[in-house]
Amino acid sequence: MSTTVSNPLPNSPNSKKIVTAAIIGSALEFYDFVLYAFFAVYIGKAFFPSDDPFISLLLSLAVFGIGFITRPLGSIILGIVADRKGRKIALLLTILFITVGTIGLALTPSYASIGIAAPIIVLTCRLLQGFGLGGEVGPSSAFLIESAPSHKRGLFGSWQLACQGFAAIMAGAFGIIMILSLNTEDMFAWGWRVPFFLTLLLIPIALYLRNNMAETLHESDVNTLSSPTNSLHSSDKAHPSKTKKAYVPSVVKTGEFWRKVFIAFWAIAGITVPLYISIYMNTYATTTLKLSPAISMSATLVSGIAILMFAVLGGWLSDKFGRKNLMFWPRIVLVLISLPLFNYLVNNIGLSSLMITTFVLTGFTALSGGACLVAVPELFDRKIRATGLSVAYAGVAILFGSTTQPAIAWLIEWTGSPVAPAWYMMFIVSLSIIAVWFMEETGNKPLK
Template identity: 45%
Template sequence: MNDSILPITEQPLVEHPKSATAAPSISRKSVAAAVAGNALEFYDFVIYAYFAIYIGKAFFPVAGEYGSLMAAAATFGVGFLARPLGGVLIGAFADKAGRKPAMILTAALITLGTVGVAITPSYEAIGIAAPTIVVICRLLQGLALGGEIGPATSLLIEAAPPGRRAFYASWQVASQGLAVAVGGLLGVLLSLSLSAEQLASWGWRIPFLVSLVLIPLVVYMRKSLPETHEGEKERSGSAIVGEVLRNHKKILIIGVLLFASIAVASQIGNYMVSYAVQVLKLPAAVAQSSVLIGGIVTFAFSLLGGHLSDRYGRRVTNILPRVALAILIVPLFLWLTGSPSLVTLLTVNAVIAALTALFGAAGIAQVPELLPIAIRSTGLSISYAFGAAIFGGSTQFIVTWLIAATGSAMAPAWYLVGISVISLIAMRLLPESRNANVQQ
């Protein structure tokens, strides 16, 4: 594919030659297997954010009102740092050996990371070994999630019926919303069932242990997945990565910026639990309910975004919700900080989740559609993982630091505005991909 990407007004419609090989059919069970794994891995990754306050107190006894939370947020970011490595290694493995073995590998890695976080004793019990183990577990989780998006999304796009690719790919984002909702529901139930002392002492570990029951089921389901790309076993992983970097670097860079706004908006939504408790001084149960609503809204609007993207095109579904979010987020935060309550918190989180889901569904289809099948998993994994690592991984730490340094509760809103503007500039350079032939 030509690496030259012109502004959209000068860019011809991207259409690959017709492939002699028809796309394999994919059953609803296979779609469920693909997205269930993504949901579970994302659940394991994000529940750390929901319970960051308690994890910080358990493993990072740092002085100051925001000290432990900042340390926990920094460790949350460590998981993002491992995403690019997972994207490169597992993404290339999926292009070399096939989508299915890569997806089974990511499920195994996330299991190791989750077990570690769930059973590691506190700092008070084993000292410096506690935060060290947690950091290693976060690295494993990040490695797995960095390598998950590329092969799973590639499989869905390659096996989707004509005219339905964005809708099928949108299940990836929708499954993340499902993970957010389940995590939020557990958070609400735990907050209502346990005292603050019990939640801080051991209650936060329960959601990690719950996921361990489901992982064997996901691995079993993934063994029955169809294979949409047999791979090029004679090529090394380094050769595949080299081709991506040489011939498709402009798409990768634009993809990183596109996924940056998705990552930042998503992480600010996840951060609202800590924000509500630490900054707005709302009860823990109220804070956790915002995540539950955000997850439900993400699930619904992701599927809507996929449908709209298939009907009207990727670009319009990518751009308009980003513009709306950049315009609305500051007034929404002014309302929230001026009148913190259950209603204002749920409303703000729902708006963030809805708009992010709309452009997230379009973006998760547009980038891989612009890449050839032989390097699609690697290219998507790199773009997504670097966007998430550089921007998403630093979001919670940056906004916590900004709030502490400036004393302004508006920091998350202004940070999101800045990232949205950058991503809109990038979108100006990304061509429409609705009619691309993804079997080439």
């Protein structure tokens, strides 16, 4: 039987400050990672020059996709670090990796200056960024729900997704400001580097806040884990013999762990794929709808606002009505409205239709996602919580991280239909609904 452990932080007067440290760090990391995508055209010309601009862009996007390769590795390694050594050290390491990668991108001279060394350095920086970002979700989600009062875990934990919305808002705002403020020549020469430099000013603040975080992994939990599957049913400390028996590996415990990971994988995929599509709306508006770069960039701002608003709302409502309700019903609505919304967009091309479509689709995704990123870590015991979420998240990153946007582009080309993204979204979300149906309800219950 799982032991219920009291949370050390909810009654602390500094709990809001501590949680803010996790949120700010996550927002900065996601901002640095997605900023590359928004300035891919300019980065491509600086580091991957070619007589064909499309080849430069393609190489730049390929390096963006490479960042997903190390995300699963970061998820698993730093998730295990968080469960063995503590949440705090894992979250400090994620900031370190993302900072080194961002500094490298901002300072690397162009291909014209240092030749082949430029793209090699950029590639290395993307791998470091991907590793750091991959290791962020598991430890920070575990930290947030362990820091919360039992009746507010949904609200606290939903900020993991909400901060990604804040990151998209910052990236979109900087993108619009730079595009409107500089001419094309200056943007290609140096303008795209400015947003990266500005975040470097904020990273020391995030490091300071995280260094002063309390640890939510109990000392008795640290270094007792020999295998993630060994602690699925930890026994009461008052019975040493039972405790010893609980850590003996068994096929049953291993099977239970991977069953939860499989369900969590599809539950997370149901929010990740629609969010990747919302990020793609910027490119979709430019390449498929033929809208201007400034109008297209507005999709990024709108999606960020929707994520920020509805993720927190979803987490808050899940504390009142249960996690499964908030994961299940918004996905049903998403499946039903995806095709009509894309049809509306392609038949009424313009700023307003782009904003409405992006806001509604992203809003329902975030409403479900705010509850999902709380419910998944709640499935696992404290000593494998970050690892369990990280393994599921890593699987989603491997299968869908670098494939969703190319798959959508290929579907549009193959079918000749601009509404192809809706079919892809409906298929993946439908599979995730089945997974949510089989999840246990974890709202308003003690953490394991």
